Amino acid sequence: MCKQCEKNPVYEFTNKRKLCKNCFIRYFQKKVLYTIRKFKMAQSGSVIDYENGKGFREVVLEDVLEMFVEKAHCVLAPCHGHDLQRQRPQAYSKGIKIPTRAKVDKIAISSTIDQESNDFIYEIINGNLKKLNKIKPVWGKSIKPLYLFLDKEVLLYAKLKGLKFIKKKQKKDKISNFINELEKKHPEVKRAIVNSYLKLYV
Numbered sequence: 001m002c003k004q005c006e007k008n009p010v011y012e013f014t015n016k017r018k019l020c021k022n023c024f025i026r027y028f029q030k031k032v033l034y035t036i037r038k039f040k041m042a043q044s045g046s047v048i049d050y051e052n053g054k055g056f057r058e059v060v061l062e063d064v065l066e067m068f069v070e071k072a073h074c075v076l077a078p079c080h081g082h083d084l085q086r087q088r089p090q091a092y093s094k095g096i097k098i099p100t101r102a103k104v105d106k107i108a109i110s111s112t113i114d115q116e117s118n119d120f121i122y123e124i125i126n127g128n129l130k131k132l133n134k135i136k137p138v139w140g141k142s143i144k145p146l147y148l149f150l151d152k153e154v155l156l157y158a159k160l161k162g163l164k165f166i167k168k169k170q171k172k173d174k175i176s177n178f179i180n181e182l183e184k185k186h187p188e189v190k191r192a193i194v195n196s197y198l199k200l201y202v
Helices: 021-038 056-072 089-093 113-125 129-135 151-160 174-185 189-201
Strands: 047-050 106-108
Touching: 021 056, 021 151, 047 056, 056 151, 113 129, 113 151, 113 174, 113 189, 129 189, 174 189
Parallel strands: 047 106
Antiparallel strands: none
16 A cells, blocks of 8 residues: 555555555656756756657656746747647646747757666667767756656556557667566666666766
């Protein structure tokens, strides 16, 4: 049971801590705000564009960014020249200011622990140490608000919030299969890889 609400849990951490639906959503949103603050991804007044798409990561990224700009007095910029009032009706209904033209300060990317750990191992194996900078939570204008989340956490958030997304087949290779098998046998391996990277390069 969820200790705080004493309701049936929807998620269990490796330390056996369990969260119900509402507690998980609050945990997820607070961690997004923590991630943005910890890595100084955006400041008040920042104009943020984001990776647009219909996968579960992209729709969650959009959802949490809309939450963030309301709290931080930031704005979401036009994405790829599309009609945003049609593309982002939720933002408009919430009264979030989306300028028709604005200079973009940040570009949010929907990358997660799963993707970052895979990229880290791939670059190490292939000796591309110069490319490791791209794995940082902030790289140039690129920011990664979902940087500290596992794919399964992002997917669960999308489902609990009722966000519409398209299921896509994930491309797998030997490296990703190897890491996934390690994660099954030793939970938190992916998180440990990313944390180790942060200690070394950030």
